[in-house]
Amino acid sequence: MPRRSPRGHTVCADGPAPLEWAPTPFPFDRLAALRAEGPVHRVRVPGSGDAWLVVTRDAVRAALTDPRLRNDIRHSADWETDGGHAVGRNMLQSDPPHHTRLRRLVSGHFAPGRVAALRPRIEAVARDLLDRMPEAGRADLVGGYALPLPVTVICDLLGVPAGDREDFHTWSNELVAPTGAEAAASSAAALTGYLTDLIARKARTPDGTLLADLAAPDASGGLSPEELLGMAFLLLVAGHETTVNLVSATVLSLLTHPDQLALLRARPELAGAAVEESLRLNSPVHAGAFRFAAEPLELAGTRVATGDAVLVSLAAASRDPLAFPDPDRFDLTRRPQGHLGFGHGVHHCLGAPLARAEATVALRLLLERHPALALDAAPEALTWRTGTLLRGLTGLPVRLG
16 A cells, blocks of 8 residues: 655555656766666656656656646645645646646746847847856856856846845745755745735735736636635746756856857857756756656556656656767757657646746857856866756856956
8 A cells, every 4th residue: 555755655565666766966877877778767856756767858858748637736646745844835736727827827927028128138138247247267167157147137027125035045945955854844934924015015015017917806717815826926937047047058058068069159059958958957947847647557668656756857757868869979060859848738837938038148149258268177066956856056267258
């Protein structure tokens, strides 16, 4: 019989012992070895219990579109608690039709047309950040550029006051890459309190921002207080964490592949291609959120019991050699159609158009401003922030002149 893990995820009791699966900065060789053995593997994830890890592109796509695999943790066997770190209820934790209703309320704000209208603001923020960096010398590209750009844009969009943004990011960072259970719980409580107060202020004094529109007493859709809190949390956190990782990893890949950097400098129109190839190769989102079997099913030949947890590896899928020849090579001329950097199916990343625009603008303006940009540390000396879901650089030291 299955039993409940500390976070509510099913522990599969039958069959061989699961493999230990702890997120690491460079999991790609291990993922490749698992992929060569088969599409689905039983693993034990620290802090989350046992799950089925899916590692081939076709199997990942199938899992992400299988309606029997649900995002709502209450489908986990013997679920009792989410671990105490949830902030409201959001789209990532929901399934259709509830998910459909929530997504419809905000999807228009992140549509390509709306994002195109935001591009002048994105460029203005990027230029301002570049103006604050020295013309020459050493700088940290994460703290000085890759992080504040998407934080500023998403906080502008939702209406987070400028003076609160540093605290917001500190709480967000702890929740997506926890340093410990107590710290994560403390950050969740702090962020919950902050967002609850901010929503109340927006409802009392509308200011035309997205959060004010959602908090308006007569807002369409009828968001419950818990849903409104979860929506604010998800849009703010997801609205910048992935993009920070994407921008910094793309720059690192270019600086460590001088032939591709030279190609991009010769053909600036390839900036978008560089972003897509980085999404595929670097996978800022390591894996999708846990899914849970609402009924028994077979996934790529593996039997999955009701209540079992399934973890889909976007990183493994986007380096599957059957879909991407020579998958470990960074190549701007590649056409990486079908990469899963933003997921797939109904939970495909809502903010993908915004993230693509921010990363493309950030890359283009950075290379224009600093034609002699170079890495100022050995690649192996760089440190990475890792968690079950996300992977990104903690800093990126560069020389600017």
